Amino acid sequence: MLKDYARPDDGLDKESRKAETKRLQKLLTAQQVTIREAKLPVVVLVEGWAASGKGRLINLLISEIDPRFSGVFCGEARTVDAHRYPFLYPYFCALPEDGKFLFMDAGWMEAAVRERCTKEIGEDMFRRRIESVNRFERQLRDNGYLVLKFFVNISKDEQRSRQDELKSDSDTSWRVSEYDEYQNDHYTRFRDAYDEFMEETGGIFPWHVLDGTKFGKLSYDAYRLLTETVEAGVAAGRYHGKAFDEYFPMHETPRLEDVDLSVRMDRDEYDKELKELQDRISELHNRIYRKRIPVVVCYEGWDAAGKGGNIRRLAYPLDPRGFDTFPIASPEPHELARHYLWRFWRRIPRTGHVAIFDRTWSGRVMVERIEGFCTEDDWKRAYNEINEFESELHDWGAVILKFWIHIDQETQLQRFNDRQNEPSKQWKITEEDWRNREKWPLYEEAVSEMLEKTSTEFAPWHIIESNDKLYARIKTLRIVVDAFERAIKERDD
Amino acid sequence: MLKDYARPDDGLDKESRKAETKRLQKLLTAQQVTIREAKLPVVVLVEGWAASGKGRLINLLISEIDPRFSGVFCGEARTVDAHRYPFLYPYFCALPEDGKFLFMDAGWMEAAVRERCTKEIGEDMFRRRIESVNRFERQLRDNGYLVLKFFVNISKDEQRSRQDELKSDSDTSWRVSEYDEYQNDHYTRFRDAYDEFMEETGGIFPWHVLDGTKFGKLSYDAYRLLTETVEAGVAAGRYHGKAFDEYFPMHETPRLEDVDLSVRMDRDEYDKELKELQDRISELHNRIYRKRIPVVVCYEGWDAAGKGGNIRRLAYPLDPRGFDTFPIASPEPHELARHYLWRFWRRIPRTGHVAIFDRTWSGRVMVERIEGFCTEDDWKRAYNEINEFESELHDWGAVILKFWIHIDQETQLQRFNDRQNEPSKQWKITEEDWRNREKWPLYEEAVSEMLEKTSTEFAPWHIIESNDKLYARIKTLRIVVDAFERAIKERDD
Numbered sequence: 001m002l003k004d005y006a007r008p009d010d011g012l013d014k015e016s017r018k019a020e021t022k023r024l025q026k027l028l029t030a031q032q033v034t035i036r037e038a039k040l041p042v043v044v045l046v047e048g049w050a051a052s053g054k055g056r057l058i059n060l061l062i063s064e065i066d067p068r069f070s071g072v073f074c075g076e077a078r079t080v081d082a083h084r085y086p087f088l089y090p091y092f093c094a095l096p097e098d099g100k101f102l103f104m105d106a107g108w109m110e111a112a113v114r115e116r117c118t119k120e121i122g123e124d125m126f127r128r129r130i131e132s133v134n135r136f137e138r139q140l141r142d143n144g145y146l147v148l149k150f151f152v153n154i155s156k157d158e159q160r161s162r163q164d165e166l167k168s169d170s171d172t173s174w175r176v177s178e179y180d181e182y183q184n185d186h187y188t189r190f191r192d193a194y195d196e197f198m199e200e201t202g203g204i205f206p207w208h209v210l211d212g213t214k215f216g217k218l219s220y221d222a223y224r225l226l227t228e229t230v231e232a233g234v235a236a237g238r239y240h241g242k243a244f245d246e247y248f249p250m251h252e253t254p255r256l257e258d259v260d261l262s263v264r265m266d267r268d269e270y271d272k273e274l275k276e277l278q279d280r281i282s283e284l285h286n287r288i289y290r291k292r293i294p295v296v297v298c299y300e301g302w303d304a305a306g307k308g309g310n311i312r313r314l315a316y317p318l319d320p321r322g323f324d325t326f327p328i329a330s331p332e333p334h335e336l337a338r339h340y341l342w343r344f345w346r347r348i349p350r351t352g353h354v355a356i357f358d359r360t361w362s363g364r365v366m367v368e369r370i371e372g373f374c375t376e377d378d379w380k381r382a383y384n385e386i387n388e389f390e391s392e393l394h395d396w397g398a399v400i401l402k403f404w405i406h407i408d409q410e411t412q413l414q415r416f417n418d419r420q421n422e423p424s425k426q427w428k429i430t431e432e433d434w435r436n437r438e439k440w441p442l443y444e445e446a447v448s449e450m451l452e453k454t455s456t457e458f459a460p461w462h463i464i465e466s467n468d469k470l471y472a473r474i475k476t477l478r479i480v481v482d483a484f485e486r487a488i489k490e491r492d493d
Numbered sequence: 494m495l496k497d498y499a500r501p502d503d504g505l506d507k508e509s510r511k512a513e514t515k516r517l518q519k520l521l522t523a524q525q526v527t528i529r530e531a532k533l534p535v536v537v538l539v540e541g542w543a544a545s546g547k548g549r550l551i552n553l554l555i556s557e558i559d560p561r562f563s564g565v566f567c568g569e570a571r572t573v574d575a576h577r578y579p580f581l582y583p584y585f586c587a588l589p590e591d592g593k594f595l596f597m598d599a600g601w602m603e604a605a606v607r608e609r610c611t612k613e614i615g616e617d618m619f620r621r622r623i624e625s626v627n628r629f630e631r632q633l634r635d636n637g638y639l640v641l642k643f644f645v646n647i648s649k650d651e652q653r654s655r656q657d658e659l660k661s662d663s664d665t666s667w668r669v670s671e672y673d674e675y676q677n678d679h680y681t682r683f684r685d686a687y688d689e690f691m692e693e694t695g696g697i698f699p700w701h702v703l704d705g706t707k708f709g710k711l712s713y714d715a716y717r718l719l720t721e722t723v724e725a726g727v728a729a730g731r732y733h734g735k736a737f738d739e740y741f742p743m744h745e746t747p748r749l750e751d752v753d754l755s756v757r758m759d760r761d762e763y764d765k766e767l768k769e770l771q772d773r774i775s776e777l778h779n780r781i782y783r784k785r786i787p788v789v790v791c792y793e794g795w796d797a798a799g800k801g802g803n804i805r806r807l808a809y810p811l812d813p814r815g816f817d818t819f820p821i822a823s824p825e826p827h828e829l830a831r832h833y834l835w836r837f838w839r840r841i842p843r844t845g846h847v848a849i850f851d852r853t854w855s856g857r858v859m860v861e862r863i864e865g866f867c868t869e870d871d872w873k874r875a876y877n878e879i880n881e882f883e884s885e886l887h888d889w890g891a892v893i894l895k896f897w898i899h900i901d902q903e904t905q906l907q908r909f910n911d912r913q914n915e916p917s918k919q920w921k922i923t924e925e926d927w928r929n930r931e932k933w934p935l936y937e938e939a940v941s942e943m944l945e946k947t948s949t950e951f952a953p954w955h956i957i958e959s960n961d962k963l964y965a966r967i968k969t970l971r972i973v974v975d976a977f978e979r980a981i982k983e984r985d986d
Contacts, residue, residue, distance in 0.1 A: 030917045059813055060809075171783075290667055316553075319552075320548050320555075321598065324564075424522070
């Protein structure tokens with residue numbers, strides 16, 4: 001606890017500490033090769049008081065690491081647009097690739113404590129931030145990340161005198177922000193918030209409080225802990241978390257075999273209602289935009305189920321300034337080398353924007369499961385990770401719409417044959433589609449499990465009967481209109 | 494000219510135009526496959542008056558294209574941070590991959606005219622924007638992009654009445670910005686600026702003025718031009734521009750064979766001066782940051798020349814909140830599928846920040862030339878493209894520092910052997926390094942040509958003698974200090 005913090009004494013004199021630091025520095029240089037070979041991603045979070053020397057410490061730590069193997073994230077520098085994104089967004093987006101170091105100059109702790117102590121958020125929201133952080137850190141651990149967390153501590157007087165010194169020189173005075181001074185003025189409030197945060201978030205990766213009074217000691221301690229942690233992490237090998245069932249309120253989604261695929265809509269009715277719904281969506285999109293409600297629309301479905309046409313009908317009435325469509329293909333190397341949700345986090349819309357995903361993160365429990373692109377632990381754990389991800393989006397205020405575009409095997413066969421026989425459609429059909437078709441029973445099992453395990457109250461799956469594409473499009477747009485209207489009404493109340 | 498614009502009559506009645514539009518829509522759907530097969534990237538720039546229906550037009554154009562093959566860029570939506578980056582930055586960053594469409598809802602024309610007509614910039618700067626745009630468009634053409642440019646025209650009265658209608662409804666009134674009204678109030682000024690811009694930028698890709706009064710006619714015309722352009726583009730095949738010599742003021746850089754590599758520095762002198770220089774860089778970095786001067790530092794050099802250690806000495810005194818190091822490896826698939834400068838444009842620092850590149854865009858005229866990763870036209874053209882790129886950065890106010898870290902063949906051999914024999918350094922040496930070594934004469938020729946052709950007055954190459962790494966580091970840091978001091982002084986004057 002910072003409250004009862006006593007400065008530790010390691011019994012080393014200055015000279016031997018210096019020599020020891022040099023040795024550890026060399027060790028770290030060697031470890032960069034080890035972690036690269038072990039494909040271990042390492043996150044070093046350096047939190048602490050303003051003016052405690054976090055930046056200087058990070059610069060020293062990276063000074064002997066090749067820039068090819070390390071990156072630096074600055075909590076402060078990346079906040080231009082931060083309030084338009086979910087709390088965890090910048091941290092997820094910053095995750096390093098396998099085999100690399102990421103050093104963070106303040107991160108999720110500072111962001112939460114700052115909001116709390118400047119009273120932007122209340123105690124309830126602070127608790128929710130803590131919960132988010134615990135889930136985030138567990139996901140990191142389970143997906144093989146090594147996370148080392150420092151808090152650099154200095155006393156109120158020490159902080160004040162450092163701030164005074166910085167302010168006395170016109171070249172450095174800008175470094176002391178209003179917030180930094182506020183922190184010093186309310187030192188006790190911040191200390192208690194840091195304490196509370198550390199106490200509640202030490203379960204996955206422990207906190208290490210370092211004494212920032214003397215830089216020599218600070219850097220020696222940091223080197224020691226870092227090299228020890230890397231050594232232990234490499235020895236233990238990359239961790240794969242087991243499946244873990246957290247409680248989420250679930251939504252009852254029909255079973256695939258109970259879905260009635262015979263539903264139809266005639267062309268005249270379709271044309272009329274399509275126009276009405278699109279006009280309505282266009283109006284509502286204006287309000288969504290103005291009220292800064294973020295919207296995430298997910299499309300999954302069988303090959304040839306009609307996702308593309310369905311998406312186009314939804315996109316047409318949207319203002320292009322306010323939406324993006326993300327077609328999701330196989331991950332590229334830099335995406336594969338990170339937490340599988342990374343590439344989706346990076347595509348989260350800003351508040352007021354709509355993101356349409358043509359295939360989604362649920363690929364983890366479908367194609368990746370069936371094709372063996374991840375381990376059994378990985379995909380079994382993913383149901384919970386997906387629910388956590390969507391719950392973050394929901395808590396942030398997002399409307400989440402998930403559509404499973406459904407057809408039966410005969411309809412798929414007919415559409416495949418149509419594509420094969422119609423020159424203008426042949427690009428739509430590949431050998432892989434035929435191979436996937438043979439795995440229909442495997443996919444059916446995976447899809448059923450996905451529908452069952454990731455249909456939460458805040459992000460339920462909607463099964464869209466699409467043997468008749470017209471019916472499917474209208475049903476989808478109706479659900480969109482309904483969700484938009486409810487979200488707008490909630491904000492009005 | 495908009496000034497003398499007469500609405501064209503195509504002699505079609507409403508019904509046949511509608512039928513024709515439907516046919517062209519189908520044709521475009523087929524063309525998406527054609528351009529994908531031809532690996533042709535297509536940029537459709539839709540400029541025009543506020544409220545002229547640009548967004549609606551784009552939505553119609555994309556409505557029958559698969560989202561996997563098209564993207565939308567909104568000039569307006571991406572401007573949060575725009576003033577912190579060079580003028581062309583957002584457009585370069587938005588470039589589509591080979592085989593895909595990008596639709597732009599306002600782009601470089603609107604940005605320049607807006608700045609000009611709101612008097613943010615004067616006539617001189619406006620001319621420079623035009624010059625930048627012409628270079629940009631030529632680079633796009635030479636690198637195989639197809640660009641189609643529309644201007645959607647409406648009269649002053651038409652614009653006013655549309656704005657009034659939007660403003661009359663609380664759901665749409667936010668769509669009429671202050672700027673939009675300003676545009677209507679100063680319609681003639683804007684019209685003249687659009688005219689001037691179009692007149693000066695029609696040389697590479699022509700402008701097409703479309704009548705926006707009736708949406709039916711507008712969309713028909715757009716479909717017609719788009720499908721014709723794609724057809725012609727596919728028939729002509731991907732274009733590879735020839736080398737082109739633009740005049741840039743050149744800096745005399747010594748020839749490699751004249752460099753005296755025997756220069757040395759002793760350890761004591763080095764330690765002392767290193768500390769002084771680093772302290773000075775730390776101070777200057779504060780001012781660079783406050784004065785919002787962007788800095789781009791480029792490192793190139795022989796394998797084992799000591800780039801990494803040199804970079805670390807420079808990075809150490811920099812505030813991590815204000816710099817990034819970018820190690821440049823082989824391009825990933827999504828990078829290869831775009832203009833080769835794309836991945837570097839994306840890494841341009843914000844004003845006040847320092848970007849250090851460990852290898853750079855000059856790879857085009859070295860490794861890509863020697864290994865045949867691009868055509869001869871490509872690398873021969875690249876000297877000029879590189880100068881243009883750096884000239885954009887310079888005009889924007891960037892300090893550009895380019896270091897060639899130089900050693901001789903014997904020193905390289907010795908360092909390779911050291912690496913091979915020292916277990917902690919073996920990761921630094923690969924088979925490829927030995928293979929590259931055999932190509933020394935080829936590289937020497939390429940490097941010499943690069944030094945000769947891309948050493949401009951605004952971005953000269955500095956040859957850093959690095960047989961003695963200590964000497965090399967000090968020489969580099971001195972150049973950095975000198976450049977920082979000059980840039981700060983210029984801003985003070």
